[in-house]
Amino acid sequence: MSSRTFEQKQPQRRTSPGFEFFKGVGQIAGGTLLSLTMLTSSIVAGGLVGLAISFRNLPDVRQLRNFFPSETTYIYDIKGKLLASVHGEANREVVPLDKISPNLKRAVLASEDSHFYYHHGINPTGVGRAVVTNLVAGGVKEGGSTVTMQLVKNLFLTRKRAFTRKLAEGVLAIRLEQILTKDQILEMYLNQVYWGHNNYGVQTAARSYFNKSAENLTIGESAMMAGLIQAPEEFSPFASMKLAKQKQREVLGRMLELNWITQQEYDDALKQEIKLGRIRSFQGSALPYITNTVAQELAKKFGRDTLLKGGMRVQTTVDADFQIMAEDTVKKWHKTLLGEGLGKNQIALVSIDPRTHFVKALVGGVDPKASEFNRATQALRQPGSSFKPFVYYAAFATGKFAPDSTVIDSPVRYRDGDNWYTPRNYDGGFSGAMPIRKALAQSRNIPVIKLGKTIGMNRVIDTCRTLGIMSPMEPVTSLPLGAIGVTPLEMASAYATFANYGWQSPPTVIARITDSSGNVILDNTPKPQLVLDPWASAATIDVMQSVVTEGTGKAAAIDRPSAGKTGTTSSEKDIWYVGTVPQLTTAVWIGRDDNRQLASGATGGGKVAPIWRDFMTKAMKGVPVEKFKPPSQFPRPKAN
Numbered sequence: 001m002s003s004r005t006f007e008q009k010q011p012q013r014r015t016s017p018g019f020e021f022f023k024g025v026g027q028i029a030g031g032t033l034l035s036l037t038m039l040t041s042s043i044v045a046g047g048l049v050g051l052a053i054s055f056r057n058l059p060d061v062r063q064l065r066n067f068f069p070s071e072t073t074y075i076y077d078i079k080g081k082l083l084a085s086v087h088g089e090a091n092r093e094v095v096p097l098d099k100i101s102p103n104l105k106r107a108v109l110a111s112e113d114s115h116f117y118y119h120h121g122i123n124p125t126g127v128g129r130a131v132v133t134n135l136v137a138g139g140v141k142e143g144g145s146t147v148t149m150q151l152v153k154n155l156f157l158t159r160k161r162a163f164t165r166k167l168a169e170g171v172l173a174i175r176l177e178q179i180l181t182k183d184q185i186l187e188m189y190l191n192q193v194y195w196g197h198n199n200y201g202v203q204t205a206a207r208s209y210f211n212k213s214a215e216n217l218t219i220g221e222s223a224m225m226a227g228l229i230q231a232p233e234e235f236s237p238f239a240s241m242k243l244a245k246q247k248q249r250e251v252l253g254r255m256l257e258l259n260w261i262t263q264q265e266y267d268d269a270l271k272q273e274i275k276l277g278r279i280r281s282f283q284g285s286a287l288p289y290i291t292n293t294v295a296q297e298l299a300k301k302f303g304r305d306t307l308l309k310g311g312m313r314v315q316t317t318v319d320a321d322f323q324i325m326a327e328d329t330v331k332k333w334h335k336t337l338l339g340e341g342l343g344k345n346q347i348a349l350v351s352i353d354p355r356t357h358f359v360k361a362l363v364g365g366v367d368p369k370a371s372e373f374n375r376a377t378q379a380l381r382q383p384g385s386s387f388k389p390f391v392y393y394a395a396f397a398t399g400k401f402a403p404d405s406t407v408i409d410s411p412v413r414y415r416d417g418d419n420w421y422t423p424r425n426y427d428g429g430f431s432g433a434m435p436i437r438k439a440l441a442q443s444r445n446i447p448v449i450k451l452g453k454t455i456g457m458n459r460v461i462d463t464c465r466t467l468g469i470m471s472p473m474e475p476v477t478s479l480p481l482g483a484i485g486v487t488p489l490e491m492a493s494a495y496a497t498f499a500n501y502g503w504q505s506p507p508t509v510i511a512r513i514t515d516s517s518g519n520v521i522l523d524n525t526p527k528p529q530l531v532l533d534p535w536a537s538a539a540t541i542d543v544m545q546s547v548v549t550e551g552t553g554k555a556a557a558i559d560r561p562s563a564g565k566t567g568t569t570s571s572e573k574d575i576w577y578v579g580t581v582p583q584l585t586t587a588v589w590i591g592r593d594d595n596r597q598l599a600s601g602a603t604g605g606g607k608v609a610p611i612w613r614d615f616m617t618k619a620m621k622g623v624p625v626e627k628f629k630p631p632s633q634f635p636r637p638k639a640n
Helices: 017-022 030-054 061-066 102-112 124-137 147-156 163-179 182-192 202-210 219-226 241-257 263-271 288-302 320-339 384-397 436-441 445-455 457-466 488-499 534-550 604-619
Strands: 074-076 082-085 313-316 346-353 358-363 406-409 414-416 419-421 432-435 510-514 520-523 563-568 574-581 584-591
Touching: 074 288, 082 288, 102 147, 102 182, 102 219, 102 241, 147 163, 147 182, 163 182, 182 202, 202 219, 219 241, 219 263, 241 263, 288 313, 288 358, 288 510, 320 346, 320 358, 320 604, 346 488, 346 604, 384 436, 384 445, 384 457, 384 488, 384 534, 384 563, 384 574, 384 604, 406 436, 406 445, 432 436, 436 445, 436 534, 445 457, 488 534, 488 563, 488 574, 488 584, 534 563, 534 574, 563 604, 574 604, 584 604
Parallel strands: 074 313
Antiparallel strands: 074 082, 313 510, 346 358, 346 584, 406 432, 414 419, 510 520, 563 574, 574 584
């Protein structure tokens, strides 16, 4: 390890950074609060030193003198086939501290531990600030962890949030500072920390994000990288440059506040054009879209840096052969559509078992090697008419409407704020009185809008929220036509809840997680809850069967009962088919990443339904034919 002195602009002696934080707490005078904080900090710090003697069962930090990266995490398919090694030596290149840009060192310490070179493992001011922050917030808002504490936590301790674990962090941090120099600790931390997209350590991260060595990072690049540490998947510039720049500005602001950079350097860093490298995550992964989704789900469930460096064994819900079949189907139809004039088209496909809400296939694009962006889980696109079943369900759930209730397809005009809105059907004509079944089968726009206005658009929004669709929605007249953003995963999960007659579990790609010793960390055995009215759900499935037998979804017909809905947005930018049989629900979307028109006249029924039919024919081969339960098997809700 390098033992060179840390090359940074030392901050001027100034008021404790905690003081600026405390000023806005309110009601308690600044001076009194600061005194209370320092007193609390001293007690905490002194207590930890005393506890160091009694914590005799903690790991021996002396082993870190022979530091080596922690255990690999493995991801398997549902049958135990290895898909990826998430954390291995191939994904980390250890570099000495003097081969890491001083800009990055300053940025990381400004963001994570600005008093690193002054404390002895714990920062009394930081701990005190965290105590006061959490008391004021009424919950855990700030941890007060130093770089040393973060390092020992990552290397030695479990993820369980507990008071004793926090004490253990402090004790181990004090011990570590007694056997290693500050530069050795910082070097180890920078090589150990997770930077997102399967990059462990600064070198692989710098090459992935900016296609350069960590030695050559600029101030702007360093600040962006430092901003990743708290939530690398969320703030990755590959996922969202907007969020990455927002975090970069926060880090630069902290560096400026500490006088570690000048105002000119701050301004220049913000103006610097960020030239991204290419994502190298999950090299060698058999199924990149699955392993990437696993990483995102772990981050959501467990917090930051959730791909533990502690040897997890993750069993996914996906059969590798089934997933490969889905990916091959998408690639085949991508080429077909190119030949039909749909240039630069992307296709996403998500298949879910409605009985468990286990994801069975998830394809985020036509080529994961060309683009890691996962359109199945990350692309918010308008569903068009595939949104209409949500409106009809909401109407059925009132008990006032049934599949054969009459609606009127006739000209209408509504006042929306200061403007008038005159909805039109896709063909420009009107068909008069018709049953709901036919209105959905033919995808008429005016009847569904009238029905939405009758029951109230807020009921429709409530239904969407229950089904897990969380995009912003306003109760405007055009809502039933699907002018909101949804992901294919959300659409597949929502239709799967209808197919399971209102019973729902959280959609997941993870079945089970254990540690390297076989201890269960997460068990996703389905625990379905009844979230929708069963009769209304069965009625929705019933009318969607008519879409296939006599409506816009005829091209999706397979050799068994199925229900579904086509979707086509204005200007043919997004086209869909979402359909289900009792054992499997599948959503297929086609669009362009630049959100331009696919081709004039391209529709969900014409272009997407055949893809759904092709995939489902293969997926259901050898699976017994089942019929949906009719609405008559469930009690109809009382009118409300």
